[in-house]
Amino acid sequence: MPANNKLLGHKLVIAVIVLIMLTPIAATLLYSLSTRWGAAVLPEGLTLKWYIDLLSDPRFLLSFARSLFVCTAGLLLCIVVMIPVIFIVFYSLPGLKKIFNFIVVLPFAVPPVVSSVGLLQLYSDGFLPISGTFWILIFTYFTIVIPFVYRSMANSFAAVSLHDLMDAARLLGASTPQAFFKCVLPNLKKGILSAVFISFSILIGEFVFANILVGTRFETLQIYLFNTRQISGHFTSALVIFYFAFIFLLTFLAGRLGNRK
Amino acid sequence: MSYVVVTNLTKAFDNTPVFANINFTIEKGEFITLLGPSGCGKSTLLRCIAGLNSVNDGRIMVEGEDITDLPPQKRGIGMVFQAYALFPNMTARENIAFGLKIKGMDPAEIDQKVKSVIELVELQGREDHLIDELSGGQRQRVALARALVTRPRILFLDEPLSALDAKIRKRLRYMIRQIQKEMGLTTIFVTHDQEEAMVMSDRIFLMNKGEIVQSGSPDEVYTRPVNEFAAGFMGNYNIIDAARSRDYFGFNGSVKTAVRPEAIFINHPAEGVECTPRAVSGVITFKQLLGNVMRYAVKADGQDFSVDVLNSHAEQYAEGQKVQLYFTKSEINELRA
Amino acid sequence: MPKKSYHRRSAKALTYTALLGPFALLFALFQLAPVLWVAVNSFIYDGEFTLDNYRAILDSAFTLQSFYNSLWLSLISSVIGLVIALLLVNSLRRVDCRLRRAVIAFINMSSNFSGVPLAFAFIIILGVNGSVTLLLRAAGLVEEFDLYSKWGLLAIYTYFQIPLAVLLLYPAFDALKDEWQEAAQLLGASMLQYVRKVALPILTPAIIGTFVILIANAMGAYASVYALTSGNYNVITIRIAALVSGDIFLEPNLAAAISVVLMLIMAAIVMINYTLLNRSRYARKQ
Numbered sequence: 014m015p016a017n018n019k020l021l022g023h024k025l026v027i028a029v030i031v032l033i034m035l036t037p038i039a040a041t042l043l044y045s046l047s048t049r050w051g052a053a054v055l056p057e058g059l060t061l062k063w064y065i066d067l068l069s070d071p072r073f074l075l076s077f078a079r080s081l082f083v084c085t086a087g088l089l090l091c092i093v094v095m096i097p098v099i100f101i102v103f104y105s106l107p108g109l110k111k112i113f114n115f116i117v118v119l120p121f122a123v124p125p126v127v128s129s130v131g132l133l134q135l136y137s138d139g140f141l142p143i144s145g146t147f148w149i150l151i152f153t154y155f156t157i158v159i160p161f162v163y164r165s166m167a168n169s170f171a172a173v174s175l176h177d178l179m180d181a182a183r184l185l186g187a188s189t190p191q192a193f194f195k196c197v198l199p200n201l202k203k204g205i206l207s208a209v210f211i212s213f214s215i216l217i218g219e220f221v222f223a224n225i226l227v228g229t230r231f232e233t234l235q236i237y238l239f240n241t242r243q244i245s246g247h248f249t250s251a252l253v254i255f256y257f258a259f260i261f262l263l264t265f266l267a268g269r270l271g272n273r274k
Numbered sequence: 275m276s277y278v279v280v281t282n283l284t285k286a287f288d289n290t291p292v293f294a295n296i297n298f299t300i301e302k303g304e305f306i307t308l309l310g311p312s313g314c315g316k317s318t319l320l321r322c323i324a325g326l327n328s329v330n331d332g333r334i335m336v337e338g339e340d341i342t343d344l345p346p347q348k349r350g351i352g353m354v355f356q357a358y359a360l361f362p363n364m365t366a367r368e369n370i371a372f373g374l375k376i377k378g379m380d381p382a383e384i385d386q387k388v389k390s391v392i393e394l395v396e397l398q399g400r401e402d403h404l405i406d407e408l409s410g411g412q413r414q415r416v417a418l419a420r421a422l423v424t425r426p427r428i429l430f431l432d433e434p435l436s437a438l439d440a441k442i443r444k445r446l447r448y449m450i451r452q453i454q455k456e457m458g459l460t461t462i463f464v465t466h467d468q469e470e471a472m473v474m475s476d477r478i479f480l481m482n483k484g485e486i487v488q489s490g491s492p493d494e495v496y497t498r499p500v501n502e503f504a505a506g507f508m509g510n511y512n513i514i515d516a517a518r519s520r521d522y523f524g525f526n527g528s529v530k531t532a533v534r535p536e537a538i539f540i541n542h543p544a545e546g547v548e549c550t551p552r553a554v555s556g557v558i559t560f561k562q563l564l565g566n567v568m569r570y571a572v573k574a575d576g577q578d579f580s581v582d583v584l585n586s587h588a589e590q591y592a593e594g595q596k597v598q599l600y601f602t603k604s605e606i607n608e609l610r611a
Numbered sequence: 612m613p614k615k616s617y618h619r620r621s622a623k624a625l626t627y628t629a630l631l632g633p634f635a636l637l638f639a640l641f642q643l644a645p646v647l648w649v650a651v652n653s654f655i656y657d658g659e660f661t662l663d664n665y666r667a668i669l670d671s672a673f674t675l676q677s678f679y680n681s682l683w684l685s686l687i688s689s690v691i692g693l694v695i696a697l698l699l700v701n702s703l704r705r706v707d708c709r710l711r712r713a714v715i716a717f718i719n720m721s722s723n724f725s726g727v728p729l730a731f732a733f734i735i736i737l738g739v740n741g742s743v744t745l746l747l748r749a750a751g752l753v754e755e756f757d758l759y760s761k762w763g764l765l766a767i768y769t770y771f772q773i774p775l776a777v778l779l780l781y782p783a784f785d786a787l788k789d790e791w792q793e794a795a796q797l798l799g800a801s802m803l804q805y806v807r808k809v810a811l812p813i814l815t816p817a818i819i820g821t822f823v824i825l826i827a828n829a830m831g832a833y834a835s836v837y838a839l840t841s842g843n844y845n846v847i848t849i850r851i852a853a854l855v856s857g858d859i860f861l862e863p864n865l866a867a868a869i870s871v872v873l874m875l876i877m878a879a880i881v882m883i884n885y886t887l888l889n890r891s892r893y894a895r896k897q
Contacts, residue, residue, distance in 0.1 A: 023702035027714060030699045034721050034773065037732035040742060044735050094637060097630035106627070116638065121824075122877065123646055124831030126848040127870040130855050131645025134652070134863050141640075156642045177359035180326050183346045184353050185373035185424060196372075199363035220726045220834035225856045238727050239838055250735060253728040260723045264716075 038257065045250035063251035073252070076237035083147050083233065084216040087154025088209060091162050094155075099163065100193060103170045104179065113167075117160045125221040128153070132226060147231045153222045158212040165211070169204025173197065210267035214260045275338055277302040277460055278428065283332035285315075285322055292318045293484035296332070303458040305451065309471040310481035311507070316464050319481075320430055323462070324351050336427055352426030354417045356433040360405045366416045367392070367401040373424040391423040394453060411442040418450065422457070429454070431463040435470065447474055468508055472496060480504055497534075501610045505532035512538070512579050513609075522552050523606055530609045535569065535582040537605035540597050549600040558595050574599055653867035664868035674850060674869065680761065681847040682876070684768050685829035691765075692772025692825055693818070699777055700784045715781065722774035726834030733758060733767050733839065759840050767835050772825050779824060783817030816888055823884045827877050847873050 048058040067073055102109045132153065136144040143149045175197060182192035220235045229236065238252055276299035283296040293315040300306055308316040321327045323334055325346035334342045341349050360369050367388055374384045392401050395415040405413060414434055421429060431450070435443045451474050454461050465471055471478050472492040480488045480495055488500045499505035502513055511532040520527040543549040556574025563569075563585065570591060572579045579599060591597060656663040668674050699718075703711045724732070736743040737758045747753045757763060787810060795805040833848040842849050847869060854866035 020705060023705040024710075026698050026702040027706065027710070030695060030773070031714060031717065034718070034770070036743065037729065037736055037770070038721070038724065040736040041728075041732040090637075094634045098634045101627060101630050119642060121827065123642075123874065124827075124833075124848065126831065126833050126851050127649060127874065128642070128645045130851060130863060130866045130870055131648035131652075132641070133855050135644055135648055152637065152641045155637055159638070159642075173362065174357055174359060177355050177357055178361060180321075180324075180346070181353065181355060181359035181420075182361070182372070183326070184324060184349075184351055185420070186347045186376040187372075188347065191376065196361045196363070200361075202363075214723050218723055218726055218728075220837075221852075224834075224837070225852055228856075235727050235834075238731070242731065242838070246731075246735060249731050253731050256728055257724060261720055264720045264723065 041250045041253050041257075044247060045254045047247065063245070063247045064255070066248055067251045067255060072232075072241075073237060076232045076234050079147070079231060080217055080234040083150045083154060083231075084213055084219075086147075086151045087216060088158055088162075088212050090151060091155045091158045091212070092205060092209070095159070095162050095166060096198075099166050099170055100197075103167075103175055113163060117163050120156055120160055125153075125157075125219075126225070128156075129222055129225040132222075144226055145230045146227070149226050150222060150231065150233070153226070154216050154219065157216065157219065157222075158208075161212045161215070162208045165204045165208035166201060169201040172204075173200050207267050210263045214263040214267075217256075217259065217263075275335075276300060277304075277337060279333075279335040280323070281333045281335075283319070283322065283334065284330045285318060285327065286330055291484060296486060298479060298486060298489065300460060300462070302460055305454055305461045305463065305474060305476045307463045307465060307471040307475040307478045308481055309465060309468060309478050309507075312466055314481045315484040316481050317432055320432055320462060320464050323428075324353055324430055325349050350427040351430060352421030352424055352428070353430040353432065354414070354421050354434040356436060358405075358413045358417045358437075360413055360417055360420070362405050365402050365404055366397060366408065366412075369405065369416055370401075370420045370423055373420065377424075387423055388419075391419045394422070395419045395449070410438050411446060414438065414446060415449075418453075422453070422459075427460065429459050429461045431461065433464055433466070436465070436467070443470075450474070480507065482507075497605070497607075499532055499607055499609070502530060502532070505607065505609060510535050510580050511607075514577070518575065518577065522554065522601065523550050525608065529611075532607045532609055533601055533605060535580040536567075537602040538579060538581045539600040539602070540570065540572075540581055540583060540591060541600075543600045543602075548603045550603050550606070553598040553600050555596065555598050558591050558593050558597060561591070561593060572597060572599060649867040649870045652864045653871045655864055664865050665872075667865055668868055668872060673845065677845045677847045677850040677869075678872070678876075680845055681830055681873075684761070684764055684846065685826050688765055688768035688772050688829050689822055689825035691769045692776045693822055695769075695773050696776030696780055696821075697818075699773075700780045703781070704784055704787070715777075718774045718777045722771075722778060724774075725771040727838040729767060729771060730835045730838035733763070733770075737763065737766065759844070761844075764836060764839065764844060767839065768829055768832065771832070771835065772829065775828060776821055776825055779821040780814075780817055783814055787813060819884045819888050823881055826880050830873065830877055 045063050046059050046061070048060045048062070102113060132149065133144055136142060136149055143152075178196050178200075179189070179192050182196040183189065187195065217234065219233075220239070223231075223233045223236050224239070227233075227236075229240065232240070234256065238249070238256070241252070242249055278300035280296060280298050284294045285292045286294075296319060308319065310316045318327060322329045325341070325344060329342065332342070333340060336350070361372065364372065370391060371384050371388050374387060379387075388401075392398060395418055397412065397415055397419065400408060400412055405416070408416065414437075417434070434450075435446055438446065447470065453459075463471075463474060475492055477489060478492055478495045479486050482503050488495055488504050490498075495504070496508050499508055499511065505511035505513060511534055514522065514531045514533065516525070516527055516530050519525045519529060519531040523531060525531065539547070539549065554574045556572045556579070558570050559573050559578075560571040561568060562571075564582075566585050567582045568585050568590070570581045570583065572581055581599065653664055654660055654662065699714075703714060735741055737756060738744065739758075741758075744753075744756050744758075747756060758766075791809055792805055795809055800808065831848060832846075833852065836842075836844055836846055836849055837852070842853065851866045851869050851873070854860070854862045854869070
């Protein structure tokens with residue numbers, strides 16, 4: 014049966030590619046669980062020691078907390094600043110949409126390394142000497158997530174009949190802010206939440222700004238990961254797996270939200 | 275003074291005029307329909323009166339109060355939108371209660387009012403569903419209830435039935451009219467459907483290109499179109515040009531006339547109907563059964579006429595048959611240019 | 612009356628400013644200003660307006676090598692990543708939707724597996740004593756695999772390109788309708804003819820767009836190279852970073868000039884692709 018063979022072929026292609034993609038993750042997981050893995054294809058024994066070591070390392074816990082803090086702050090700042098902007102763009106000034114379509118690709122067009130060249134010179138001294146502090150991370154993380162926050166919020170805005178809802182609410186006596194907060198914003202919850210999860214998993218993996226602009230002065234999870242690479246491969250692996258599990262949780266939650274009706 | 279008085283209302287979007295110098299009055303409790311093709315400005319006129327769009331000039335008075343510069347929140351106008359505009363984050367009940375809550379009404383009183391309006395629109399058992407979980411007809415009834423519960427001074431209905439299928443549309447038409455009469459609610463209804471306008475309205479304002487072309491009772495607007503547009507929009511009028519109008523009916527040669535298909539008789543006029551002296555001879559080119567009516571296309575004197583004959587008792591004519599056409603004297607409408 | 616409308620208009624302008632202002636300020640300070648600084652200072656050397664920085668790029672074989680290395684890695688990893696992604700997405704269309712959804716979810720997740728953690732995972736499996744290296748050596752496929760060479764970097768680049776390419780291409784493939792293939796068959800077209808005349812022209816815009824993003828992604832990549840080679844492999848991003856935050860020679864203005872060239876190269880790639888795109892009538896309409 015050629016049709017069956019074809020299907021098998023497709024499944025084989027998928028299996029091989031998924032296997033390739035899975036190998037580094039699986040190997041890291043195995044490494045993090047093994048007592049010793051020297052010059053052999055398989056490890057000698059299994060243990061949870063590295064995870065216990067990791068979770069009892071205050072430096073790790075602190076760096077994780079720092080990461081959570083800067084990511085949350087940057088993201089929150091972006092959402093709070095963007096909500097009124099998107100509202101204005103969709104409600105009163107649709108002409109600005111074109112400008113925003115450009116603004117939204119700019120962070121992609123400018124590699125973070127390039128931005129950091131300018132940032133380092135502009136904010137090392139002068140009127141706003143925040144380079145080397147977590148402030149610069151909050152503000153640069155704000156710029157990183159603009160496209161994701163804008164896109165998902167714009168999609169939600171396009172999905173509700175914004176003008177009708179606002180008109181209806183106003184005719185029923187609500188002021189413009191009341192109409193927005195009570196009748197429009199609650200319907201955007203899903204879009205905003207999915208933006209939060211996507212943005213968060215991107216920010217928690219951010220290394221360039223953290224390394225060039227701040228480095229060890231405010232050790233985030235990624236910087237900690239880099240700095241402790243010499244301790245032990247097993248320990249590092251446990252850290253990578255912990256990080257990956259965290260990302261997994263975030264993408265899983267984002268997916269759950271996306272699929273829910 | 276009338277309940278609603280609109281004078282010289284003028285609106286333009288970026289120098290493109292939508293309508294200019296609109297004048298009309300509405301009495302308390304009247305059901306008015308703004309009827310016209312899409313793009314004629316009827317919805318914009320409604321939105322201007324509601325305060326959702328600004329006006330360039332003119333005054334709007336309700337109960338003797340000038341509301342032209344009031345924000346929509348303070349006009350006391352209830353509106354039902356074509357696409358419902360229900361708040362998807364709220365249940366049916368919460369949608370209906372929204373206006374009362376904004377006013378800061380006592381919760382017990384809100385409950386009681388919401389309950390009675392839900393009964394009025396027959397939504398019992400559905401009140402705690404989210405909007406997504408309701409059918410189109412149910413949604414529109416929630417929208418109606420939401421507008422009614424605030425006891426608006428005027429109720430606006432902006433093509434509220436056009437997204438619904440025919441059966442539900444007929445039921446809701448009846449329900450709206452029933453409730454409107456019971457509450458004595460002054461209502462402005464917007465539609466492009468002439469049948470809907472005819473069955474629902476006390477008066478019809480027929481609009482075209484930003485102008486009120488004709489206003490009057492449904493019967494008046496239907497049987498006495500004032501110009502070619504009105505005749506074309508309201509029914510299948512036969513429009514007869516100026517020269518033929520002179521020849522057939524003795525007009526002065528500068529006006530066109532319009533005659534409804536059912537006011538023309540084939541071969542012999544109905545008993546007791548006075549027809550114009552001159553009959554026109556022609557040939558039947560086509561016939562079509564429209565339920566209780568047989569519609570004939572007749573080519574006569576170089577022009578096509580539609581003639582409707584009641585199917586039940588009429589004698590049948592064949593395609594190709596030569597016939598004489600008679601015109602009911604009282605049904606010949608002189609048209610304005 | 613005119614006074615009133617003037618009042619209303621200025622109140623409106625005030626509201627807009629209050630609502631748009633914070634965003635505009637932050638965006639200007641942290642997105643526009645750095646790029647502007649880079650553009651301006653690339654022309655300044657020793658306080659003078661000059662092209663010296665650009666000349667220095669051309670004069671330095673080391674800097675030119677970094678451009679060559681970056682372009683080589685980006686182009687090849689983008690092509691390989693794109694091909695693998697096309698294979699995967701094409702096969703995904705043919706299997707049942709539960710498997711498809713699971714694979715997409717996995718790919719979505721692995722798209723976050725990049726940078727420093729990815730580099731470490733690669734060290735574990737492809738390092739000197741990595742299990743995959745050992746397996747390959749045992750099978751006699753390689754003598755010695757040097758992860759820290761360009762081939763190692765190509766492997767890691769390709770790895771992080773695949774998920775991105777899949778996620779970008781998947782929606783476009785989803786738009787291909789089975790009925791088109793059926794219609795083409797009924798009209799007498801072979802499978803190959805269908806692919807060449809219908810499927811490919813429809814997919815071209817998505818493929819080209821994806822390719823551009825992959826290249827930009829690879830050209831801007833920094834974390835994985837830095838983590839893998841501790842900044843010892845010579846690619847543009849490592850070069851730029853070393854010039855602004857290295858231990859010895861700090862030359863921010865030279866870094867700015869390199870940055871400008873990097874952005875120009877990316878812009879050129881985008882332009883070339885748009886020209887290609889414009890040849891297709893279908894793509895122009897999109």
